[in-house]
Amino acid sequence: MQNFVFHNPCKILFGKNTVPAIGTETLLLGKRVLLVYGSGSIKKNTIYEQVMQSLLAAGAIITEHDGVQSNPILSHVHKGIVLARTNRCDVVCAVGGGSVIDEAKAICAGTVVQHDVWKFFTGKKSIKNPLPLTTVLTLAASGSEMNSGMVITNDSTAQKFGFANKHLYPKTSILDPTCTFSVPQNHTAYGAIDAVSHVLECYFTTTDPHTPVQDRLMEGLVINAMESCNRVLEKTNDYHARADLMWTASLALNGLTSSGLGKLGFPMHMIEHSLSALYNVPHGAGLSAIIPGWMRYNMNKQPHRFAQFAERVFDKRTGTLEERATQGVSSLTDWFSKIQSPISITALNIPHTAIPELAENATALAKIWRMRDYSVEKIVEILHACL
Amino acid sequence: MQNFVFHNPCKILFGKNTVPAIGTETLLLGKRVLLVYGSGSIKKNTIYEQVMQSLLAAGAIITEHDGVQSNPILSHVHKGIVLARTNRCDVVCAVGGGSVIDEAKAICAGTVVQHDVWKFFTGKKSIKNPLPLTTVLTLAASGSEMNSGMVITNDSTAQKFGFANKHLYPKTSILDPTCTFSVPQNHTAYGAIDAVSHVLECYFTTTDPHTPVQDRLMEGLVINAMESCNRVLEKTNDYHARADLMWTASLALNGLTSSGLGKLGFPMHMIEHSLSALYNVPHGAGLSAIIPGWMRYNMNKQPHRFAQFAERVFDKRTGTLEERATQGVSSLTDWFSKIQSPISITALNIPHTAIPELAENATALAKIWRMRDYSVEKIVEILHACL
Incomplete structure (x- = not known):
């Protein structure tokens, strides 16, 4: 066995009826929430409604950033960063699968720095104090809900790059298996x-x-x-x-x-x-x-x-x-x-x-x-x- | 699968030559260190020396509480609590196996409250803000180095009781397998x-x-x-x-x-x-x-x-x-x-x-x-x- 550091501070709330905890968990970290999600499948079941209700009941001021695509793209990350800055968001809540969570992580990291977020992916800059992140998972796949990695595609260079940083663990992730019934x-x-x-x-x-x-x-x-x-x-x-x-x-x-x-x-x-x-x-x-x-x-x-x-x-x-x-x-x-x-x-x-x-x-x-x-x-x- | 919360924020440093990190890791949490250990086996190899050197180099003010026995006893926990209070310790560092770590946890919890620490074990009181804990593990056994449990024997009532509380996870645990060579x-x-x-x-x-x-x-x-x-x-x-x-x-x-x-x-x-x-x-x-x-x-x-x-x-x-x-x-x-x-x-x-x-x-x-x-x-x- 080789030497290693293991430190995974992400809190997992697992099981039925756990989605309504997202408001309390998120508001522990900030009040002005950037809510990140995909193409709207969460509106076809009750997930979006549950998340919004919970966040609002906890007192959140919500800015929505939707339209994250699978294989999430850098230009859309940029839009999220602008939204987060404009609305002075202090926490990000991702509702979706690995693509949504990865894009949310990129927004968390990119919002608080002056340089382009892509510099993290090419190893030219190092992440220090990203916005905190909570997630509600809707797809069993990437593990992004409980790890420090993210993958983004730079749509101007056709490069799909990824990396991990210890500051990128979500603070809390909610894993309700019923959220994946419609996959x-x-x-x-x-x-x-x-x-x-x-x-x-x-x-x-x-x-x-x-x-x-x-x-x-x-x-x-x-x-x-x-x-x-x-x-x-x-x-x-x-x-x-x-x-x-x-x-x-x-x-x-x-x-x-x-x-x-x-x-x-x-x-x-x-x-x-x-x-x-x-x-x-x-x-x-x-x-x-x-x-x-x-x-x-x-x-x-x-x-x-x-x-x-x-x-x-x-x-x-x-x-x-x-x-x-x-x-x-x-x-x-x-x-x-x-x-x-x-x-x-x-x-x-x-x-x-x-x-x-x-x-x-x-x-x-x-x-x-x-x-x-x-x-x-x-x-x-x-x-x-x-x- | 039943619903659950999983949240284990303990940082593990695993491998050869990791003991010298204990000073830096402990001093992140406090300067006045209660050093808890057992009957002195750590002085027969180099572990005690390594830990002391590392703590002192990091600037620690050390109070030693030794003599923890296997199946650690409440009366000895009480002595540790008195020492921690008298010397205004703000962090505890345990060097040993599960018994040492468990006693250290009890000291962490008991030092900051007015009532007897045993009330935690009988369920009459609940732990809130214990002193932070770091550990150097010298025995592969109890798992206490990476969990929130502790077991103490009340030597006046001959009761060996244990329980877990989310505030009892060590902040950092150092697991160097060579520390167990002499077991x-x-x-x-x-x-x-x-x-x-x-x-x-x-x-x-x-x-x-x-x-x-x-x-x-x-x-x-x-x-x-x-x-x-x-x-x-x-x-x-x-x-x-x-x-x-x-x-x-x-x-x-x-x-x-x-x-x-x-x-x-x-x-x-x-x-x-x-x-x-x-x-x-x-x-x-x-x-x-x-x-x-x-x-x-x-x-x-x-x-x-x-x-x-x-x-x-x-x-x-x-x-x-x-x-x-x-x-x-x-x-x-x-x-x-x-x-x-x-x-x-x-x-x-x-x-x-x-x-x-x-x-x-x-x-x-x-x-x-x-x-x-x-x-x-x-x-x-x-x-x-x-x-």
Whole structure:
């Protein structure tokens, strides 16, 4: 186990009927609230109404910033920052999935500084005193509700960049599984894939061979993400299945799985970000198109690791190391197919001729994330394995 | 999954050479430090020296409160409170295992109130603004370094009581596995058993049948506690094994395993506390004497649960539910024997004639912990199963 600091001060309120607590939790931090949300799906059920009622009852002065899109874009972040400044907001409340929460984090960080918020993403500036953030989660996927990361797409440069900073943890996040009942089948599946991918990035990029505590935690989370997703796809309003998927996704990227693993890469995300940046594919769909190819490309470099994954997650106990490793990758790919997510970039209608441009785009992020072992040539090879 | 609040703001600094950070971390919270430790084992290695140097270099004014015993006693807590008040301490730094940290927590809570600190333990008063606490952990066992609980024995009434309060989380805990290198074999084993017991209490007392996320987490922790303990007992200075055991013990009782399980009891601890209170047995040894009997007494009431435990933790896959349940209990008991911890109260030299008094003592705690299903008669039956 490598040295680590673990400090996740986010308060989680989990369960039925927890949304009405958002007003009290938010007003502990400020009175002038920037309410950030997406394209209005929260108005089709009762979530928007519940949040507004709770905030108003607690005495909030509310400025609304809606229209956050999936793969949230920098120009829209800029609009939010202007709104927050103009209305002297002192707290931000995000109601939505990872995109909404990520954009809210960018607004929290960007409102209080003179320079452009994008400088945080390119590593030119460091975050110090962002506005405090509360969230109401409506999609089990990114883990942003309980972590310090954010991902934004710069729509003027077509770069999808992300990073983490300890000041970006939400102060309080409300996780009511019923808020995800209306998430359609495809986005439920993409969310579960996102959670699985966060575990896989840690599991397969650590170079520490002594991580048994983290391994069991991660294997359990992958099993639970798959099983709970399957149950939701069978019955969309299954409270327990929605709850299991929601909590699994939060635990999959809240710092616990990665603590002690040493330096990690996020290569599957890095490559997927180029698909999202250039083709605006849903993040989870992009991931399921990349993961099988990335795993096939890498499994022979650490067959023990891949065999352990196959044995513990998919109960593959027979055959050689290499055979078990292959069975594990196949089983995961089969699960992507079963939940109807693409398993190749071809299935995303991205032509093989796009590979050079995708690789070039991904390389820019590889530099910022300091993944020096990912050259353009290597990314091209991996993308070919994803066709 | 039941509704829950999860909020663990404790900062963990984990790994080699982290002890010298204690000065800076503590001085962030206060300048006049009450340094709490035990019988002086930290002076036999370099831990005491490292801590003193770091605190002094950071500018601390130090008052020492040593002599904390395992199963820490109220009269010694009182002495610590007097010292803290007399020297106007504004922060407490605990260097030791769970006993030291628990006593430090009691001092933090008791120093700032007019009434006797014991009133917190009997539920007559509620904790509000305790002194802040930092810790340097020297024993993998109780989880106190990353949770809000504490256990103290009232030496005038022979009652070992414990409870948790959200204000009792340490602000920062330093977990350097090398600090546990000198822990002898028996106490290493007792510590691992304590960690396992914390998981078992949650695993077998939840009445929610829908807890797959927590189940996998808990099963993994039990496996890791056993495996890492075995490795330490083979090679006492195995850094990775010590690290795995240390982090496992912290995760076993930091609020994660219990979140979502609903109301839980701690019946094995409740009964063990009577052994410790009346016979001053080491906590882990008392637990291993109680756990097998408690499990045998209860396994037929929830054979599915016990069979799942047997299957996932001990790979018991054949036989009827009841057979697998039995195999799981036997396997765990065998492991206690293997690591040379007692598996009955008889092995602790406690005579069967003591059972009525033990049961009476335990019942007092059952009332405070509101475990109404534990009558004197029932505890007597369980203790007979532990002979």
